[in-house]
Amino acid sequence: MAEVTVKELADVVGTSAERLLSQMKEAGLPQTAENQQVSDEQKQSLLLFLKKSHGEESGEPKKITLKRKVTTTLKTGQGGKKAVSIEVRKKRTYVKRDEVDPAVEKARLEEEARLAAEAQAAEAAKAAALAAEKAAEEAKVAAAPVVADKPAAAEPATKASEPVAKAKVKAKEKAPAPETEDAAQKRAEAELAQQRLEESRKKAKGGEKKRVDDKPESRFNDGGSQDKNRPRRAKTKLKSNRSSSSRHNQNANNEHAFTRPTAPVVKEVELPEAITVGDLASKMSVKAGEVIKVLMKMGVMATINQTLDQDTATLVVEEMGHTVSKLIADNALEVAVTESVNYSGDELPRAPVVTVMGHVDHGKTSLLDYIRRTRVVHGEAGGITQHIGAYHVETDHGMVSFLDTPGHAAFTSMRARGAQSTDVVILVVAADDGVMPQTEEAVQHAKAAGVPIVVAINKMDKESADPERVKSELAGRDVLPEDWGGTVPFIPVSAHTGMGIDELLEAVLLQAEILELKAHFTGPGQGVVVESRLDKGRGPVATLLVQNGMLKKGDIVLAGTCYGRARALLDENGEQTAEAGPSIPVEILGLNGTPDAGDNFMVVESEKKAREVAEFRESRMKEIVQQRQQAAKLDALFSGMGADKVENLNVVLKADVRGSLEALISSLQKLGTSEVKVNVVSSGVGGITETDVTLAVASSAVVFGFNVRADNAAKRIVENSGIDMRYYSVIYDLLDDVKQAMAGLLAPELREEITGIAEVRDVFNSPKFGQIAGCMVTDGTIYRNKKIRVLRDNVVVYEGELESLRRYKDDVQEVRNGMECGIGVKNYQDVRPGDQIEVFDVREIARTL
Template identity: 40%
Template sequence: MEKPTEQGNTGNTVLRPPVVVVMGHIDHGKSTLLDYIRKTNVVEKEAGGITQRISAYEAEHAGRAITFLDTPGHEAFSSMRECGVCCADIAILVVSAEDGVKAQTLEALTAIRTVKVPFVVAINKIDKAGANVEHTKQSLAENDVFVEGYGGDIPFAAISAKTGEGVDNLLDTILLVADLEELTGNKALPASGIILESNVDAKRGVAATLIIKNGTLKKGQFVAANGAFSPVRIMENFLGKPIDTATVSSPVQIIGWNSLPPTGSTFTTFNSKKDAEKKATESELDNTNKQIFGDAHAATSIPLVIKTDAAGGIAAIKKEIAKISVPDVSWNIIKEGVGDISENDIKTAHGTTKDGKLNNALVVGFNVGIDRRATQIADRAEVPVKTFSVIYDIGIWLIETAERLKPKVEIEETTGTAKIIRVFSQTKNKQVLGGRVKEGVIHDGDNVQIIRREYEIGRGKIRELQQQKAHADDVSKDMEFGVMVESKTEIAEGDTIAAFTLTVR
C-alpha cells in the first residue's frame, strides 16, 4: 500500500501556499473581506465574473498564491470548534474598529487558541466615522490579545474591507506569517490532505471538496478517506472548471465517491483502485468502535489516539491496554486508524469534546512515523506523542504516563488526639491550653482539627508545645502537656484536638 509522507525527493520540496481561514463576530466584515479579496485577487477569472463552485478559493498576492476558506456557518469549522479538526495554517481574526471584541470574537479566539493555529488580527471598518483603532487594540488587550506595538507580538492590520484600504498590507502579513511557519510540500508525492466538505449531488453523485496539504493529485488516480474512496475521473478547481492535476494547498472537488467521506477526515492517493479500496476498508476503523478500558466511572479518563501500520495492530494495542490496571484511571480511545501520525491526528488529540472540554489526548503509534507538520503542531500544542516498535513497551509507557497525569489526592492522616483539660488564656487567635494525649503522638507544629461532641468545629496549628514548662518536640499517649494553638475557633475544656498530616497520593 502507498503511504503519503513528508519524505521523498527533496528536490521536489517547495514552499506551499498558506491555507487561511477568516473568523470573527457576525457583522464585523468577514464576508465583505472575503468578497473584496475574491474580486480583486482571484488567480483565475471568467468573463462576466467569477463563478464560485466550492467553499474554498485561491487568490494571488505579490505573485504568490493564498488559499482562503469561505467559512461563515461552514460545517467544517463547526467541527473545528467541537473536535479541533481544521485544515487551516493561518487564521484571520476580524474585529470591528467600531465595536471591538464581541461574544463571537471570543468564540473564534477560543477555537484559534484550541488548535494553536497562528493568527493575524484584521481591525476592520476603519472607513466608518465611529472607528477607533486604538480603542480596539485596548479591547483586544483586555482579552489577552496583545498586538504588535501594543505590548505583544501578534501581527495586525487596520483595514477597510469595503474600500480595500489596508487589505494589501493584511495579505503581506499573511505571507510573512506563512514564511515564518515554513509551510512546505513535496509535489513528487501522491496527494494527501483533508476533506473540507462532502455532499450528494442528485445528478452527479457523491462529491467532496478536498484541500491538498502535500503531494500532487492527478486524473486517473484514486483517493480514499475514512471508509470512502473515489476514482479521480471528475476533478474540478474552485471555479468548477475541469482540471487534470492539482498540487499543494489547492482546493479541488472530486465527484464519484462510493460513499460520503466524513468532513475533517484525511485523504490519501493511490495509483490503483485495489489499494484505494483496501485503504478505505482499513480506515473504517478510524473514529469507530470507540472503547473505554478500565473503570468507566474512574475520576481520570485519558483519551488516546492510536495509529498503527496495519489493521491487526489496533487489536494488539487494545489487548495491551486491557491488561493495564491503574487505580481510578480509564482509557478512552477517541480515534484509531492505519497509517503515519498526521496533522489531523494531532489536532484531534488537542481538540475539544462536544461539551467544550479539551481532549488532551495521548497519541500512540506502533510501527509508524510522524510527518514533519504533525511534529511541529504537536510541539507547539504540547501534545504527547510516542511511537513504538515493541508492542509491550506501549503498556509500560501508558502506566507511567497515567501515574503522572492522574490528579493527586491529598489524604489527611490522624497522627494523634488529645483532650483539652484546661484553658489558661485566649488572646485574639492564640490560645494557651492544657491537655492529655489520648492516642498517638502530638508534635510541635502540627495542624489540628478541633472537635466538639464528635463534630469538627474548626482547625488550627500548634505554635508551641511544652512539658513541665520546658519545650517539647512531641508528646506521647497518656502524657500531659501545655500547648499554644493558633486558631480563629475558640477552644473550650472538654474539646478534642486531632493532629493530622497531609499525604499526597
C-alpha cells in the first residue's frame, strides 16, 4: 500500500485530522502536521495502540454485540383492513471467556471427584442400613403369631433374627468414618446443584410429562411390594429419592421421541408458472383448506383442483409465512438445453445461402442447371441431386449455397415458423415476358422477410428481350434498380449462353459482404430444417442446413418435435460424410419422425434431454394452434390499442380482374386514419392459392376474396390454422366490414349523462352514517349506485359516491322527480342546505370512421 498523508488517512477512517494527530501523538508517532506522510508500519503501530487503549491486549475483541431489527405488519379491524406496523428490536452480546489456568482446572476436577466418591460412599451406607431395617421388619412380622406358652416356637424367631444381626454387623463394618461438618456441607451443596440441574432439564424439555411419583395409584410402579411399603417410603428421604429417580428413568424410557417444534417451520417453495391449490399446499406442508382460506381473504374463490398462476401463488406463499426460493418457467427445460450450447473462439465469414424465385417458365431451373454444370468440379464435394433440394458451388470469389425450394410455399412456410434461413433472394424475370403474378408474389415474400433481392433478367439471348421494360415494371412494384438510384442490382443473364453468370454470382457475394455473414466453425451444430420426407427403405429423412457449429455423425439431434441420433450424414451427391459446417446442406438419417420445414435443429448432449424437450414441444403444439386460431380471427385482431400507437390491419387481397383489384386497394388505403391504417400485405388477380393463405398466417393477416374462391389446398390450411377468410361480390360490403374492423381499434369516447338533481333542504346527524342530507328531487332520477357531485353556487365542491339513499325508513335504489329522500354522501361531511347533489353516469360511445 502506498504512503498517504495524515489528512488522507483521516478521510479514509472517517475522522478529523486534528483528532488523528492527537492519537498519533499519544501513540508516540512523529507526525505533527496534516501533510506529513504515514507509512504502513506507522499505521500498524497506531492500530495496536488504539486496540490496547480499548482493552484489547491481544488485538482480538473481547465482546461482540449483535443488533437486529425486524419490521412486520399486523392487520387489525374487521376484515383485516387496518394495518399496523410493528418493529421488534433484539440485542445480544457475546463475551469471550478467559482461558482457565490448567492448575486451577485440575484442582477443580480433583475436588469434584472427591465429593463424588464421598457421596457414593454415603449412598452405599444408607442402602445397607435400609436393607437391614427391612430385614428386621420382616422378622417382626414373621414372629408376631407366636404364643408365650410354647417355648419351642422361640427357636425359629431366634433363627430369623440372626440375618438381621449379621446385616447390622456388615453395615457397621462397611460404614465409613463419621464425616466432618465441611464434608457434609459440600455434599449438601453438590446434591442441591444436582437437583437444580435436573429441574432445568425438565423445564428445557417443555413437553415432558408429569412425574409418575405424583400419582399414588400409577400403573408404572416397580412391583406390588413397593405399593405395600409405600407408607414407610415417605418416612425416609433416601427412599423417596431412590424410588423417584428409578421411576423417572422408566418414564424417560417410555417417552416418545417426537417433540413439538418451538418455532414455525419456514418452507422454501419452488413455483412453476401454473400450480394447483392441492400441489401448492403439499409444497408448504399444510392442508389445502388453509390455502383456500388465504385465497378467500385475498378475494379469490378457488377449489383444491383449481390452477393458480405464478403471481397469485407467490402472494399465497408469502402470506402464509413461507418463502419462494425459485420461479420455474414451463419452458425451463427447453431454455436450459438451448443455453447449454456454447461457442468459443471468434466467428469466421461463412458462405451466403441463396433462394431462387420467380414466375413459371422464366428460366429458374435452366439457370440453376447452368451454374451446376459450370461451377461444380467433378470428383470434388458438390453437385446436385433432385431429392435433396440444396447444394453449394465454388466460385472464384468464394462458395455459394443454393436452396432448391418448390415455389414460394416452402419459403413462406419457413418464414412463418420464424426461420430466416435465406440470406439473399435471386429474382428471375424473363426479359421477353416481364413481370408476372408469381413475380409479384416473390417480391412480396422477399420484402416481408426483409431479405435483399438480386434481379436476374433472364433470356437476354432472345431477340424480343426488353430489359428496360422489366426495370420499369419492377420499379412500379417498389424494386428500384441501382442505375435508377435504387439499391437492387439488375444483372442481364442467359441460361443458355452463360452470359452474366459471373456477374450474378459476384453480385450475390457482394450482398453477402455487405451483410457480414459470420458463424462459428467449432462446437455443436445448429441450423434449420429445409425439408423432410419419409423414405420406405431408410425411414425419416431430413435435409438440414447448418448455420452454426459443426454437425457430426453420431450426434444427438433435436429438430422441432423430433429427435434421434445421426446414424448417417449424406451430402448432395448421396455419399456419406463425417461432418458438415456452416452454410452446408446435408441429409440426416436416424430421427424418430419428419420435422416441419423451418424448424430449428440443434445438437444436444444426451438423448434423454432431447426426448423430454421434444415431448414438451409436442404438448405445447395444440396450445400454439389454438392461439393462432384466436389471433387470426378478424374480430380478435383488434382487441386493444396502446396509447399513441398506430395499428395496422394486415390484408391479403385477391380479385378477379386488375381493375377491381386497383380500385379495392385505393379504397382501402383511403380508409386509414392517424390511429389505424390498412396494410395490404399481398394482392393479385386470380383464385386464392395455398401461397396466399400461408403468407396470411405468417403476417397475421385477413384474406379477402373479391369474386374469386380458394382452392382445396388453401381451404385445408384455412381450416388447420383458423385464419379469417371472407368472400365478397359487392365492393361496398367489403369496405363496410373493413370499416367495422378498423373502428374496433379506435378508443371509445366517454360521455357523461346527468340522470338526476336533488336540492338539499336540511341536514341531519345520524349516529351510523354521519350527516344525512334531506333532499327534494328536482330533476330526473337519483340512483343509488351511480357517481355524484356536490354543487355549491353551481361550483363543484366534491365528487364521489352515495353511502345511503333512503325514503322514510326504507333503503331504496332510486328516487324519482318530485319526491323527498335522505342522502348520505360517502366520505364527505360538509353538505349544507341549499347545495345541489347531481347524479351522473359515464357511457362509452363507440367511434366510427
